[in-house]
Amino acid sequence: MIKHLVKIIWNQRRRNGWIAAEILLVFVVLWYIIDSLMAVGKVFFAPMGWDIDHVYWISMGVEEVDRNEMDSTYRYVTSGRSMLTAIDRIKTCPGVEAVGVGLMSMPYVGENSYMLVGVSDSVNIEYVKLERVTPGFMEVFGFRPMEGERKSWEEMLSGNQVILSGRSFDEFKEKGGKREQGVFFGDDMRVIGGVTASFRADRFQRGASWLFRRLTDEEIAEDDTDFHVKIAVRVNPSADHDFPEFFLRQMEKQLSIDRLYLLDVIPYSDLRYSMELRNGVKSELQNQIAVMGFLLFNIFLGIIGTFWFRTEQRKGEMGLRIALGSTRFGLKGIMIAEGILLLTLVAIPASIICVNLQVSEITKSYYMDYTLGRFLIGFAMTYLIMAIMVVLGIWYPVSQLARLEPAEALRYE
C-alpha cells in the first residue's frame, strides 16, 4: 500500500516538489517557534516562590515646596518622616494583613540596586540584588524560609543581619563560604540571619540572587528623594472586593500628612503587566505566535489548493476506483494517506535540519537545557500540528469528490 502511494507521489513529483519544499520550510520554522514557546513556557509557568495575589501598591504623592511661598513659621518635614506615620495608620486599615516597606526594592517597579557580596573581602561571589526592606515586606510578598529555619523575619533581619535568597546561599557555599563566618557585604562581614527557600526573580527568570537587609525607621525618616520609600500591602482575600475604592474612602483623609498625600492604590498584577512588556520577551513570543499563525494559514491554503487541483485532475481515476469497488471512505482515505505520507517523507530531512539547529545552540538556551527529550517532544508536537493541517486541507476537496457517481466519473475518463 505504501509502495503504491509512494509511486503516486513520485509520479506527480513536479507539483509535489513545490508543496514539499513549502512543507519543509514551514516544518523547520514551526519547530523553532514551538521549541521556543515550550522552553519559555516551562519557565513562565513554574512556581515563583513568592506571589502578588491580593497585593497592592499604596502610591503616595509628595507636595512640592515652593520656598518663595513659605513664611517664617513653615517647618520643613521630610517626606520620609510623614511616611512613618502613614505606615502606622495603614496597618490599622481593616482587611490589611501585612504592610511592607522598601527603598529601591519593590518588585515590578523598575527600581533596582545591586551590590557585590563575597565570602571574604577577597573572594567575591557575584552581584546580588539588594533589598532594603522591613520584615513586613517578606510577609506581604509571601516569601518562605528555607527548610530548617526557625526564626521569624523580624529576628532574621534584626541588627545588621542579612537574609540570603536560596540561590545566593548555594552560590555562597559553592565558593567556600561557611554560614557561621557570615558573608562579606558592604565593608564588613555580616551575620547571615536567615535563608529563604528558592524563588525566582520574575516569571522569565529561572532563579534569583537576592540579599535582604533591614530598612530601619531612621532610614525611612531620612528619605526625601524622588525615589521615595514605597509601601505595599497584602489584603485578606475575603476583604479583597473593590479594595482600591474602599481604601481610598477609608484612609485618604488619614494619609494626608504634612506634604504627603494618597495618590492611588494599584494592584500588583498591573505593575507586573507593564514591567513584562518592558523586558521584551513577551512581545517576542507574541510575534512568534503571529508568525506561526501566518505559516499555518499558508500551509493550509497551499495544501487545500494543491489537493483541490489534484482531485479535479484525477476525477477519472477516482471514478475508476469506485467502479472497481472502492468505498467513498476508502477514496478519502487514499488521498489523506497520500498527504500524510508526503508529510512524513518531508519530516526526515526536516528532522536532520532541526537536530543541527539544536546542536549548534541556535535555539533558546537560557530557559531549558538541550536534551533529547526537548527535541523529541518539540518535534512530535510540530509533526502533529502539521498533520492536522494536512488532513484538514485535504478533507474539503476530497469530500466534494466523494459525492461523485461512478457512471459520471467514468465519463470523465
Place this chain on the structure above:
Amino acid sequence: MYKIYLKQAWALLKENRLLSLVSILGTALAICMIMVMVIVFEIQNKGFKPELNRDRTLYVKDVAITDKNEEDDGMNYSLVGGRVAKECFLTLKTPEAVSMQLMRMQTLVTSTDQTSRMKCDQIRTDEGFWNIFDFEFLAGKPFLRSDVESNIKKAVISRGLALRIFGLADESVIGQTILVARRPYVVGGIVEDVSPLASCAYAQIWIPYAQSEVDRLINEDTLEGLIGSYRVLILARSVDDFDQIKAEVEQNVARFNNSLQELKIDLMKQPDTQMESRLRLWSNIVPDVPRMLGQYALVLIVLLLVPAMNLSGLTASRMQKRMGELGVRKAFGANRGTLIRQVLAENLAVTLLGGALGLLFSYVAVFLLKDWLLGSFELASLNSGLTLSAGMLIRPAIFFFAFLFCLLLNLLSAAIPAWNASSGNIVDSLNDN
C-alpha cells in the same frame, strides 16, 4: 467587454460555491494580515488629531554632554535641559512654532472640597504647545505666553477630567478652581479626550511649567544647568524648511557651546523627524529610517508573495473547469494575451471580494488586538487605555493600499495558472470538454 467578464465571473463563483468561498476567505485573510501592518504603520507614523502635523514636526529629546577639553572621555546623557531649550530652540526664527514640554507624570487632581478626585497624566508645557497640535477645545482657550511667564496657575483639562470633577464639560467649568497635587489651579480650557496613541500630545491635564524649573541653578551638580527633563517640539511651516531649521539649530548650538565654561552639548543629529524620533530608542544611536522602511517592505513582500503562491493552487483548480471554453476561444483565434487578460479579470472578482472582506477583518483585528499591536511599556503605564479614533482608521492611504495589494495579489496568484491554462494545445483543451 468587461461587463461580460464580470457576468461570467459571477456565474463562475456561483457554480462552485465551496471552492469560491475558500478562495475568497483565503484572499481575505491574506489581505487582512497585510492591512493590519499598514494600519499600524499609519497610526504610528502619520498624523491624526490632535497630532495632525506630524509630517512637518521635528523633535529633540536627548542631549549628550561632554567635557570641552577632549581629555575627559566621560559622556552624560540627559533629556533636554531648560537652559538648553531656552537658548537653543525657543530663539529659532524659521519655524512656525516651538514648544518645550516636561516629561509626562502622574498627579492627583481633586475638587476644592475634596469630594471628587482623579489620578491624571499631566504635561507641563508652554503656549507654543497649542500652536503645534490641533486640539479640539470644548470650552475656554489655551494658556498664553503671559500665563507662562508670570507663573499663573491655569490649567487645560480633558473632557473626562472635567466630567469626573464637575460632572460637566462646558463653559460653566471655565474659571472654576481645582487642586492639582494640592495646589489650586484655575480651569482655563477644556479639550476633547486625547488618545494615548498621540504620544506627544496626550495628557489629561496640561499646566504651564514654572519658570523656576526652567532656570536651573548653574553649578557642577546640575552640569552648568544643562541637565533637565524637557522635550522640544518644532513645527515647520513646510517640510522644505527642515534643512534651514537644522542649520539654524546648529548655529544656535555652536553659539551656546561657546558660552559654556567647561562642557559642551551634542544633539547627535537631532532634530528628528517623526519616524526618526520613534526609532531613536537609545540616545546615542542615530536612527536608520531607510533600513526600517526596507525591513518593512520586505515583510510586506513576504506577506504578499507567500499567500499568493499558495492561493495559485485554488486559482488553478478554478481554471481547470474552463479549459474547454478556453480551447474554443483559442480555436477562434484568441491570442495568449487576451486569454490571460480574461483569466486575470475574472480572478479579480474573487480578489476584490476577498480584499473588501479582508479590510473589514483587519479593522476588527486592530480593534481587538490594539494592546498587543500598538502597546508598549510607556503606554501601558498611562492612566488611559488605548483608544482608536475614526481619524486614525478611515484614511485615504489605507483604502489606496488595500486596493493596490488586491491588484498585486490578483496578479501574483493568477499569473502562473493563467499562463499554464492558456498554453495548452488547442486539441487538448477542446478534448477536455
